Amino acid sequence: MTAESIRVRGLVQGVGFRPTVWRLARACGLSGDVRNDGEGVLIRVCRSDDGDDPGVSGFLERLREECPPLARIDSIERSPIADVQELAHLAQRQDFVILESAATAVHTGIVADAATCAACVAEIRDPADRRYRYPFTNCTHCGPRLSIVAGIPYDRARTSMAAFPMCPDCAAEYKDPADRRFHAQPNACPVCGPKVWLQDAAGHLLDPTAFGAEDAIAAASRLLTEGRILAIKGIGGFHLACDATNPDAVAELRRRKRRYAKPLALMVRDLDVIQGYCRVTGREAAVLAGPGAPIVLLERGGADRGGTSVDDAMAFDGFRCALPKLESGHPSGGDGFRCALPELGLEHPSGEDGFRCALPILRDGAGALRPLAADVAPGQTTLGVMLPYSPIHHLLLTDWDRPLVMTSGNLSEEPQCIDNADALGRLGQLADVLLLHDRAIINRVDDSVVRVMAGQPRLLRRARGYAPTPLPLPPGFEDAPPLLALGGELKNTFCLVRDGQAILSQHLGDLEDAKTAREYERTLALYLDLFQVVPEALAVDLHPDYRSSLIGRDRVARDGLPLIGVQHHHAHLASTLADNGWPLDAGPVLGILLDGLGYGSDGTLWGGECLLGDYLDFKRIAHLKPVAMPGGTRAILEPWRNLYAHLESAGGWAAWRARFDGLEPIERLDAKPLGILSTLIARGLNAPLSSSAGRLFDAVASALGVGGEVLTYEGQAAIALESLASVAMDRVGDGYPFGRSTGPTGEVLDPAPLWEHLLADLSRGRPPEEIAAAFHVGLATALGTLTLDLASRHGISTVALSGGVFQNRLLLESVTSGLEAAGLRVLLQRQVPANDGGLSLGQAAVAAARVLM
Amino acid sequence: MSHGSGGRAMAQLIGELFQRYLDHELLTLGNDQALFTPPPGRLVMSTDGHVISPLFFPGGDIGSLAVHGTINDVAMSGARPLYLAAGFILEEGFPLGDLARIVESMAQAANAAGVPVVTGDTKVVERGKGDGVFITTTGIGVVPEGILISGDRAEPGDVILVSGSMGDHGVAILSKRENLGFETEIRSDSAALHELVAAMIAAVPDIHCLRDPTRGGLATTLNELAHQSGVGMQIREDAIPVRSEVAAACELLGLDPLYVANEGKLIAICPPDQAERLLAAMRAHPLGAESAIIGEVVEDPHRFVQMETGFGGSRIVDWLAGEQLPRIC
Ligand SMILES: [Fe+3]
Ligand SMILES: [Mg+2]
Ligand SMILES: [Zn+2]
Numbered sequence A: 001m002t003a004e005s006i007r008v009r010g011l012v013q014g015v016g017f018r019p020t021v022w023r024l025a026r027a028c029g030l031s032g033d034v035r036n037d038g039e040g041v042l043i044r045v046c047r048s049d050d051g052d053d054p055g056v057s058g059f060l061e062r063l064r065e066e067c068p069p070l071a072r073i074d075s076i077e078r079s080p081i082a083d084v085q086e087l088a089h090l091a092q093r094q095d096f097v098i099l100e101s102a103a104t105a106v107h108t109g110i111v112a113d114a115a116t117c118a119a120c121v122a123e124i125r126d127p128a129d130r131r132y133r134y135p136f137t138n139c140t141h142c143g144p145r146l147s148i149v150a151g152i153p154y155d156r157a158r159t160s161m162a163a164f165p166m167c168p169d170c171a172a173e174y175k176d177p178a179d180r181r182f183h184a185q186p187n188a189c190p191v192c193g194p195k196v197w198l199q200d201a202a203g204h205l206l207d208p209t210a211f212g213a214e215d216a217i218a219a220a221s222r223l224l225t226e227g228r229i230l231a232i233k234g235i236g237g238f239h240l241a242c243d244a245t246n247p248d249a250v251a252e253l254r255r256r257k258r259r260y261a262k263p264l265a266l267m268v269r270d271l272d273v274i275q276g277y278c279r280v281t282g283r284e285a286a287v288l289a290g291p292g293a294p295i296v297l298l299e300r301g302g303a304d305r306g307g308t309s310v311d312d313a314m315a316f317d318g319f320r321c322a323l324p325k326l327e328s329g330h331p332s333g334g335d336g337f338r339c340a341l342p343e344l345g346l347e348h349p350s351g352e353d354g355f356r357c358a359l360p361i362l363r364d365g366a367g368a369l370r371p372l373a374a375d376v377a378p379g380q381t382t383l384g385v386m387l388p389y390s391p392i393h394h395l396l397l398t399d400w401d402r403p404l405v406m407t408s409g410n411l412s413e414e415p416q417c418i419d420n421a422d423a424l425g426r427l428g429q430l431a432d433v434l435l436l437h438d439r440a441i442i443n444r445v446d447d448s449v450v451r452v453m454a455g456q457p458r459l460l461r462r463a464r465g466y467a468p469t470p471l472p473l474p475p476g477f478e479d480a481p482p483l484l485a486l487g488g489e490l491k492n493t494f495c496l497v498r499d500g501q502a503i504l505s506q507h508l509g510d511l512e513d514a515k516t517a518r519e520y521e522r523t524l525a526l527y528l529d530l531f532q533v534v535p536e537a538l539a540v541d542l543h544p545d546y547r548s549s550l551i552g553r554d555r556v557a558r559d560g561l562p563l564i565g566v567q568h569h570h571a572h573l574a575s576t577l578a579d580n581g582w583p584l585d586a587g588p589v590l591g592i593l594l595d596g597l598g599y600g601s602d603g604t605l606w607g608g609e610c611l612l613g614d615y616l617d618f619k620r621i622a623h624l625k626p627v628a629m630p631g632g633t634r635a636i637l638e639p640w641r642n643l644y645a646h647l648e649s650a651g652g653w654a655a656w657r658a659r660f661d662g663l664e665p666i667e668r669l670d671a672k673p674l675g676i677l678s679t680l681i682a683r684g685l686n687a688p689l690s691s692s693a694g695r696l697f698d699a700v701a702s703a704l705g706v707g708g709e710v711l712t713y714e715g716q717a718a719i720a721l722e723s724l725a726s727v728a729m730d731r732v733g734d735g736y737p738f739g740r741s742t743g744p745t746g747e748v749l750d751p752a753p754l755w756e757h758l759l760a761d762l763s764r765g766r767p768p769e770e771i772a773a774a775f776h777v778g779l780a781t782a783l784g785t786l787t788l789d790l791a792s793r794h795g796i797s798t799v800a801l802s803g804g805v806f807q808n809r810l811l812l813e814s815v816t817s818g819l820e821a822a823g824l825r826v827l828l829q830r831q832v833p834a835n836d837g838g839l840s841l842g843q844a845a846v847a848a849a850r851v852l853m
Numbered sequence B: 001m002s003h004g005s006g007g008r009a010m011a012q013l014i015g016e017l018f019q020r021y022l023d024h025e026l027l028t029l030g031n032d033q034a035l036f037t038p039p040p041g042r043l044v045m046s047t048d049g050h051v052i053s054p055l056f057f058p059g060g061d062i063g064s065l066a067v068h069g070t071i072n073d074v075a076m077s078g079a080r081p082l083y084l085a086a087g088f089i090l091e092e093g094f095p096l097g098d099l100a101r102i103v104e105s106m107a108q109a110a111n112a113a114g115v116p117v118v119t120g121d122t123k124v125v126e127r128g129k130g131d132g133v134f135i136t137t138t139g140i141g142v143v144p145e146g147i148l149i150s151g152d153r154a155e156p157g158d159v160i161l162v163s164g165s166m167g168d169h170g171v172a173i174l175s176k177r178e179n180l181g182f183e184t185e186i187r188s189d190s191a192a193l194h195e196l197v198a199a200m201i202a203a204v205p206d207i208h209c210l211r212d213p214t215r216g217g218l219a220t221t222l223n224e225l226a227h228q229s230g231v232g233m234q235i236r237e238d239a240i241p242v243r244s245e246v247a248a249a250c251e252l253l254g255l256d257p258l259y260v261a262n263e264g265k266l267i268a269i270c271p272p273d274q275a276e277r278l279l280a281a282m283r284a285h286p287l288g289a290e291s292a293i294i295g296e297v298v299e300d301p302h303r304f305v306q307m308e309t310g311f312g313g314s315r316i317v318d319w320l321a322g323e324q325l326p327r328i329c
């Protein structure tokens, strides 16, 4: 007899990998064993002496094919076992067995929370099943993980399931390798597991039968139908929910939550229902239905095409039609839905660019599809939509053929609630009724957000369903020492490096918020424990006032570790490289990094940067022309300040005012206290110069009067501008021009020339969506030309695009396709956000490179 | 005005000027020092260099500011200020008329406060080596028996009070210096606070901390106190008095009034059961008429100063490395 050992690396722990190995090995008639150890999974199999045994190869082939849904095999290495004692030991095995984990440095297999699998959904829908309508049904292939774990090793005793000892039935499943629930730590059933209940804000329990419902979740569903607002405890936090088609409920939710503008996320029962409201591509459908179950930003379409100004002109009873051809069967006013175009004396726009009329969908029955309340996502051409991802949601949405608003359970700006008492205190005022349960959420894990752009799903917020899954670092980083990168200020994540892998925390949020800052430190301690990392160096942003940088500086002062400062945009660049597996020694690329702002290595504020660099270092070779931000942070909140500053920078306000006297934005600016702003700019008084691309978008949005006078969320003006431009991108031809010059800090891209064209177009009455599109096209063209020049000058063939501004699909796709058409390779963020949520990965990669080289 | 030893005529002029306005007997004696017998009690001493542009501003000038600033620093220990010393550094060519105005204002401030300037010195530096005039004042005072006020005494549960609106001085200075021309003229709050302090101590002897939120404003001073005492602080945005014209100016300038300097306000921290009494005593004094309870001291290993915002959120009010620099990406 001979034997071989098979080393499997990847995401193979805590995901039902060993039972799969066990099942397949037995099916293939192999004897031997399987266990977890510090490097992954180790399989040992015996075989007969005569050469290559097809049994083992066949087994491995099936293992790859039938890899459990949450597992990922990175590599399989086979080697013969020579040790005589070991051989003798194995020879005694008649069977194939699962061994307990080896005690050496076990990597604990803390994986991401996963959406309820199809098998579990089938059980909760089956009246004959013992888990019928049981809201905490899960198995090895699905259910909570990160959100319930408090320590290692990952077993039930160190999760919030510790409070629920398994009943004999559950325990039997847990112990049986042939069962889907083998070693499923949160395994539970109605006999032994957590329970849900309804209560009102005063804390009184509500009896579901009083609502004529069979249980609390059915009662909750009924309350939502009646237009009530519910707080719902889920996997990693609370949601506030209401009927998304009920304008009063949505308005009331916004009022209570004090969230007046930011779009609200939706949860929808299934893809069919989504398709009534959005256009869903195959790729988007796959992401929606995957185990991550993120919020996916979808283009509006279907029945409820939402509004840009083209559509706004056609608005009628809150409903829009953009049909190429009227089809028969438009109901006339039955439900208040009529095609608005004939009323307005307008032709239906023709063309194949995606305009569809919603009304035919109504043919199948009046009221079958109701339009969303207008202020679910005001001024947006996209909707954030997710599918149910826990049994609670599946049961809640059973009867819903229209979307529910499912927004994070908090007041604006705060982190969402995770515990019942906190929820009663904070959400009691926001919700009419609370749907609670007694399984504690140990770690807040927000909903992730994905947008499919340039052909790939790209994370905009990486949290539930994704974190803390390790990301393999590119070749060359294998020997990186343990490191900790502390991230940015807003949309913060931190990142640990261990064994050639980067472990990013879930999205933690805005560190100016006190609760978030505390949670940050607690989560950091948890991750260091869960992943057994003792950092040998820390990486922070250069900004002197980022809380993450303060924490980093405090820690190194205490622990005597080296502190590595990483420039903000260099971190964005390195994040893109690491995200794409760019090897450590693969040489420099050209990074186009566009964002709101980051602290530059020269002490000024950057945000529209072209860096030539690798992991180790960079050189700033081009940037947008620095323009003042009069009023500092205030200029970030009030886009009109940037419009003024840009006009001032592009030849002087007085000249523009004289030239475009009477034009709306000029009049609007003229009514502002510009004298004081001009003093701020002239004296450099709280008017820092910044090469920010975000502020340029703000200025253009302000010129068009979109995005609001005072912003209430990050990126608001830029998003409004993108929405506006999205309907006119193909019909504007050449975009607005930018200027170019060479200065001491490299090439300077100057937006000044665009203002002449933009204001002239505006005064000529060119539709604002065309102006917005001409700006996008112009910027993409200018960036493309600049990049091509620089690439050829520096002999570079690869370009990396990152920074929060590249969450703009139009810009990302135009720049990418332009560069690719010219033969360049373009790297984009995918697994981590292009916004500051991806900074920590870049900081970690830069720090690792500096330590290694 | 010329400088150095050659400027004997000038020195005489200045001498006369000081004699005329700062006419305390100890000063007019003409000695190089002031000699006095201290009253019983613990002595406190504080010194402060005053450098400000513009020298004259709504609500005061560098002279009155130099008196108030040092009196306040002495008084924040709970002391009764006794005497001041003043050192002038004048730039050659500084207009004598302006100097006279400053010295006169200084004298008036000291007289009104009842804290005389009893010794002083003047130097003249070459043109270009100074900025008009710098004044350093030193104060000495005596702390009454049984009073122990110190920045390290804040305890969880204690209540935090302020004596009035925040940010007036800094905005007044800025708007005058840059000629910003706000609709309403904003005046500096520059004032001597020792009598207010005396009234507070009389009502509540067990005040734990007093400090005047000068440079860096309320936010910075609370962070200093939190750090010194090893505690956190929880304040409420709605409770912090800020004049509407100051708030409007700050919004326009993009400044946070909590980081803007004051020269006539104090922060007091006292045990919770004394807070109402202290508040009443403060409000009874003209310089504390707009006093308010703004929050509590809390236990917090992070020593955060955090503020409940108008929206119900809770923001960390940080210690800034330098100017107020935007952080939003
Ligand atoms: Fe950024
Ligand atoms: Mg001082
Ligand atoms: Zn399952």
Ligand SMILES: [Zn+2]
Binding pocket: A166, A167, A168, A169, A170, A171, A188, A189, A190, A191, A192, A193
């Ligand atoms: Zn059970």
